[in-house]
Amino acid sequence: MTRAAAPGETVELRVRRFDPTTDRRPYWARYEVAVRPKMSVLDALFAVLEQQDGTLGFRYSCRAAMCGSCAMVIDGREALACATRLARLGRRITVEPLRQLPIVKDLVTDLEPFWAKWAVVTPYFVGGRYREPAVIPPESGRREIIDAQLDCITCAACYSACPIVASNPRYLGPAALNRAYNLIADERDTAAAQRLAAVCGEDGAFSCRNAFNCVEVCPQGIDPQRSILRLRQRALVGA
Amino acid sequence: MACTSWRPTGLTPQATAWYFLRVSGAALVLLALGHLLVTHYLAAPSRTDSQFVAGRWANVLWLAFDWLLLTLALSHGLTGLQGVLKDYVLAPPARLLIPTAAAAVGLGFFTIGSATLLTADPAALRAGVGPLSGQHWIGELLSGLLFLVATGTYLGLAALAVWAVRAARGGRPLGRWRFAGQWAWALHRLTGVGIVGFLLVHILDVLLLPLAPDVYDHTVAAYAHPYLLPLEVALVGAVLYHALNGLRLIAIDLFERRAVADQRRLFYAVLGLTVALLLPSVIVLLRAGH
Numbered sequence: 001m002t003r004a005a006a007p008g009e010t011v012e013l014r015v016r017r018f019d020p021t022t023d024r025r026p027y028w029a030r031y032e033v034a035v036r037p038k039m040s041v042l043d044a045l046f047a048v049l050e051q052q053d054g055t056l057g058f059r060y061s062c063r064a065a066m067c068g069s070c071a072m073v074i075d076g077r078e079a080l081a082c083a084t085r086l087a088r089l090g091r092r093i094t095v096e097p098l099r100q101l102p103i104v105k106d107l108v109t110d111l112e113p114f115w116a117k118w119a120v121v122t123p124y125f126v127g128g129r130y131r132e133p134a135v136i137p138p139e140s141g142r143r144e145i146i147d148a149q150l151d152c153i154t155c156a157a158c159y160s161a162c163p164i165v166a167s168n169p170r171y172l173g174p175a176a177l178n179r180a181y182n183l184i185a186d187e188r189d190t191a192a193a194q195r196l197a198a199v200c201g202e203d204g205a206f207s208c209r210n211a212f213n214c215v216e217v218c219p220q221g222i223d224p225q226r227s228i229l230r231l232r233q234r235a236l237v238g239a
Numbered sequence: 240m241a242c243t244s245w246r247p248t249g250l251t252p253q254a255t256a257w258y259f260l261r262v263s264g265a266a267l268v269l270l271a272l273g274h275l276l277v278t279h280y281l282a283a284p285s286r287t288d289s290q291f292v293a294g295r296w297a298n299v300l301w302l303a304f305d306w307l308l309l310t311l312a313l314s315h316g317l318t319g320l321q322g323v324l325k326d327y328v329l330a331p332p333a334r335l336l337i338p339t340a341a342a343a344v345g346l347g348f349f350t351i352g353s354a355t356l357l358t359a360d361p362a363a364l365r366a367g368v369g370p371l372s373g374q375h376w377i378g379e380l381l382s383g384l385l386f387l388v389a390t391g392t393y394l395g396l397a398a399l400a401v402w403a404v405r406a407a408r409g410g411r412p413l414g415r416w417r418f419a420g421q422w423a424w425a426l427h428r429l430t431g432v433g434i435v436g437f438l439l440v441h442i443l444d445v446l447l448l449p450l451a452p453d454v455y456d457h458t459v460a461a462y463a464h465p466y467l468l469p470l471e472v473a474l475v476g477a478v479l480y481h482a483l484n485g486l487r488l489i490a491i492d493l494f495e496r497r498a499v500a501d502q503r504r505l506f507y508a509v510l511g512l513t514v515a516l517l518l519p520s521v522i523v524l525l526r527a528g529h
Contacts, residue, residue, distance in 0.1 A: 076412025094412050161415055163424060168326040206253035207326070209428075210491055212420030215499050229495040235254055 004087045007037045011086060013044055015056065016096040017106045026103075028094075029053070035086055041095060042070050042081035045107070057106035065219060068155025071098055072107050078157035078217040098160040100169070114156045117172045121180035121199055126191035136187065149182055149227055151220045158214035158224055170203040174214035174224035177205055181227035184234060196235060205231040256318050261492065263315040264485040270308040271478055279475050279520045283527030285463035289452035293364035302356055309352040309442070316435035317341045323428060344439075352442045355449060364452050371451035378457040381444060385461065389470040419503040427484045430477035437474060468524060475520045476513060483509040 005011045010032045018026035031048045042060055049056050058081070061069040065083040073096040074084050086093070101109035158174040159165055165173050172180075180199045184192040199205050205228050214224040250258065277295075278287050295301040321341045328334050363369065371377065406413075415421045447455040462471065487505045491498040 073412075073414070076414035076417065092410060094410075163415060163421060164326060168329065170329060171326075200251055200254060202253060202325075204253065206251075206257045207322070209424050210420070210488055210502070211418070211424040212499065212502055213415055213418050216418045216420070223499050226495055226498060229492060229498060232254070232257065232492070233495075235251070236258065 003091070004089060005035045005091050007035050007039075009091075010034050011044070011089070012092045013048060014092065014094045015045075015048070015106065016094070017056070018097075018103050019057075019105050020103060029056075039086045040082050041072075041074055041079075041084045041086065041089075041093065044086060044093075045081060045095070057104070057108045059108045066153060068153035068157075068219075071155035071157045071160070071219070072096065073098060073160065078161045080155065080157075080219045083219060098156055100160055100162075100165045101156065109156075111156060113169065114154075114159050114173070114175070117159075117176040118154070118179065120172060121176050122183070122191050122195050123176070123179045125183060125186065125189055127188060129190050130188055149178055149222055149224075152178060152222055153220060155219060157217045157219060161213040161217040163211050163213060164207060164209055168203065168207070171207050172199060172204055174208075174228070177208070177231060178222065178224035178227040181231050181234075184231070196231070199231060200235040205235065256322065260315060260318055260322075261489055263311045263318075265489060267308075267311050267315055268482045268486060270304070270311060272482055273304070274308055275475060275478055275520075279471075280523055283463075283523050284471060285460055285527055288456040288459050289364045289367060289448055292448055293361040296356075296359045296364070297361040302359065306353065306356050309356065310349065312438055313345055313349055313352070313442075316431070316438055317345045319431050320435050323432060348439055348442050351446055355442075355446050358449060360449070364448060367452045367456075369449055369451045369453075371447075372453050374451055375454060375457060377447065377451065378454040378461075381447075381458045382461040384440075385467060385470075386464075389467055392470060392473065419506045423484055423487070423502075423506045423509070426480060427488075430481040433474075433477050434481060463527065471524055472517065472521055476517050479516050480509065480513045483512055 013031045013033050015029050015031065016026050017023075017029045031052055033044045033047050036043070042058075042063065045056065045058050049058075058072070059069045060082065061067040063070075063082045065080050068080065070081040071078060072081055073079075073094075074081065075089060075094055078098065081095075095107065097103050097107045098109045101111060101113060104110050152175060154175060156175065158178075162171070162173055164171045177199055180195050183189050184196055186192075208225070208228045210225065212225050215222075218224065278284055282291065296305075318341075321337050324337050325334060328337060444455070444458060447458065461467070484506070487502070487509050490505065491502055494501075
């Protein structure tokens with residue numbers, strides 16, 4: 001990687017563009033962007049949109065790395081555009097939409113397949129056993145197993161980076177399996193048995209091949225791989 | 240508050256396959272590496288003729304070793320191959336046929352391999368005659384196939400190198416290929432498929448031992464051709480890598496708390512050990528006149 005551009009200098013932004021309604025295939029568009037201090041990739045995309053090409057499509061919302069809307073592939077690696085500073089990149093930056101998902105336009109993908117997998121694991125808490133509010137005290141050691149994995153923002157970066165999703169679109173993927181484990185490991189939840197059965201069948205936790213790409217790209221530092229390893233343990237012996 | 244809402248799902252077909260791959264894989268590390276030690280380190284492959292095999296099969300313990308290796312390698316390989324195929328074959332009719340096809344292939348090759356071992360007659364092997372003796376066209380055919388496989392492998396590797404150079408020169412990002420785990424997964428898959436292919440051919444060429452020991456000797460001697468040397472090295476390297484990375488995968492499953500922290504280092508250790516253990520085998524091959 002070449003040295004990062006300093007404020008006042010320019011970077012070449014190479015954006016993979018595609019409009020399914022007009023284009024036959026994706027193509028690379030190049031833009032020169034003047035770098036400002038602390039500029040993020042999302043800022044650079046806005047600079048293109050406002051000053052050079054008003055047709056460029058991309059998605060964003062919070063601009064604070066909390067919502068996951070601006071996940072895309074930056075220099076070949078899944079990341080949040082709002083949280084990726086140009087200072088960490090070179091002078092020629094490639095930006096692509098997330099992989100394994102249909103393209104709506106340019107950098108905007110249709111997350112429907114991702115959410116369909118999410119729905120398979122009954123992704124919400126099912127209570128009913130304890131009088132509400134059923135609380136696991138924060139200081140309790142019983143929370144340790146799920147606390148670190150709870151902060152998923154459903155950006156789909158892990159789904160995009162997974163080599164198994166790439167070849168097998170039926171595979172549930174890291175995010176859904178991580179969500180399933182969090183709920184199964186939550187001792188207050190009452191739907192864990194059917195959830196475990198749903199994720200341990202065909203194209204579930206046992207189809208993961210331990211490539212660890214999900215861990216490498218997660219912007220929240222979550223370890224979905226560990227959740228999958230634990231799901232397998234639970235399925236086999238209830239460890 | 241007690242945790243009571245979940246129950247282990249037990250051995251579903253997917254869990255059974257996963258568990259079997261781990262258990263059989265651990266056993267195969269000993270069996271396959273033991274076999275490799277005998278045929279690629281203590282002797283060169285081109286010297287493992289019918290007399291060499293007769294000497295081994297005179298001992299019932301070696302027969303049992305080879306039968307156990309046949310059984311576990313075939314079942315492990317075809318179970319793994321099913322998993323690989325299910326990642327790519329998604330259409331329902333073909334996908335549903337994968338287990339049946341794997342079982343049929345497994346049963347067929349297990350029968351051939353077991354028959355070869357159980358009917359082995361070291362005295363007949365030493366005499367060098369069998370019902371198909373003198374049918375050298377079979378040997379020529381097998382050698383031709385070996386040269387074809389070697390050519391295909393070399394062309395594939397060359398195409399891969401050209402793709403990598405073009406990608407690097409075109410400034411295309413590495414994408415997932417920047418991650419060690421991606422390489423570990425891809426190499427495990429590639430070596431696994433390659434070893435299964437070799438295993439099936441190997442079961443067939445060993446069938447020549449009782450049928451035509453002289454033809455078998457002719458085929459084995461062809462291994463000494465310099466053109467096949469890289470293929471031999473690739474085969475040994477593939478078995479070594481698959482075995483060592485298999486141990487890495489088992490360690491990841493057993494010690495999941497440290498899995499993320501250590502998986503990358505373990506992968507580099509696997510690569511280093513593979514190269515280190517491969518070198519003596521290359522020396523044996525070169526000394527044998529390959």
